[in-house]
Amino acid sequence: MDGNGDMAGYVALLRDRRVAAPFAASVVARLSIATIPLGLVLLVRDLRDAWGLAGLVTGAFAIGLALGTPFWGRGLDRHGQPRVLVPTASASAALLLVLTAATAVPAVPAAALVLLAFAVGLAFPPLSPAMRVTWRVVVTDERLRRRGYALDAVAVETIFVAGPLLLTLLLALGPAVVPLVATALLLAGGTLAYCRCEGARTAPPVPARGEVATGSGAGLGVLRSAGIPAMLAVMAAMSVGFGLLDVSMAGMAEERFGSADDLGVLFAAIAGGSAAGGLAYGSRSWRSSDRSRLVLTLTGFGVLLVGLSASAAGSVPLPLLLVALFVTGLFISPNLIAAQHLVDDLAPRHRLAEAQAWLSTAITAGAAIGNALAGAVLEHRTAQVSLAAAASTEGQRAPTTVTDDPDSACTRK
DSSP states (O other), X not given: OOTTOOTHHHHHXXXXXHXXXXXXXXXXXXXXXXXXXXXXXXXXXXXXXOHHHHHHHHHHHHHHHHHHHHHHHHHHHHHOHHHHXXXXXXXXXXXXXXXXXXXXXXXXXXXXXXHHHHHHHHHOXXXXXXXXXXXXXXXXXXXXXXXXXXXXXXXHHHHHHHHHHHHHHHHHHSOTHHHHHHHHHHHHHHHHHHHTSHHHHSOOOOOOHHHHHTTTTOSSGGGGSTTHHHHHHHHHHHHHHHHHHHHHHHHHHHHHHSSGGXXXXXXXHHHHHHHHHHHHHHTSOOSSOHHHHHHHHHHHHHHHHHHHHHHTSTTSOHHXXXXXXXXXXXXXXXXXXXXXXXXXXXXXXXXHHHHHHHHHHHHHHHHHHHHHHHHHHHHHSOHHHHHHHHHHHHHHHHHHHSOOOTTXXXXXX
């Protein structure tokens, strides 16, 4: 690693309108990723007074999102971004408004709400994979592009902090339907603004004749590319740890404060660490490979989760716990950035958006599994036990699945 990396590269990126305009629009549109699930929970709880139904509705949205993202990601590669993003964002936003209105009508059966939520997720536009491709179009310098990827990863982390805060503000201004109506407008408006930007309008790369002839990515799509399934398995396992961590923090908040209402204090610490780690990681020019760095960051994340589990004990002072959360968070964004780079390296040039869409699905599915596992553990054990389970998930995957061996499954062929 050279020592001359600094934060000035981020400022230079954002001064370029070709970068700043699509990035800002995509952030606005992607706020909905954080506000829809929580907004649905609060809406159903408020209007139907049913926590169980709220969980089913939110779960249906997540399932639809996981199923639809790879399909729409492949469409980005084949048809270009506006032709996929405009109709999907419009459909998802419209369905969200229908779901919001239907929830307010007692005669609408619960099954209809679940189906509508599934449809909202299924139609949800693949915004993160699209922005990943746009970075490649508008930033030709590899070092600056790496900083762009880091900036994007940090933005996603910030979205999951700012989204709930925005939701809280909107709830203070009106009834439970207000956040989801605003979310639908942000999703549609942000996506339309993004699609007007130069990078989004640029045609996708045309596959080389040799790639088509050999059937690279045919049938199962990018999943047939060497190394991609292994990478997705690694990231799904990592995201199980993320999911365990998120719910474990709610358990920690309840154990320490008597309620999960103060979860924001703990979450801000780990999100702040993730943002700082991502910005520092992206500002450097690394001499080692993304693959070897991913092994180190995954291992470091697992080791720190062990320490965090010890810090979760009630006898540990809160300031020390917050420091432990911040340090653990330093490894989150670098994991995601390195994984995105590896997926780009492993995927055929004409399958980049589809590959990133599969990565999003692996992360979403893994986090959902982790949430469920943590909930089951916390029913009978403490947050320390749940965090220890998260640490074991990371530790088992990092060293064995991603290696620098040129004959490994993660070698591009």
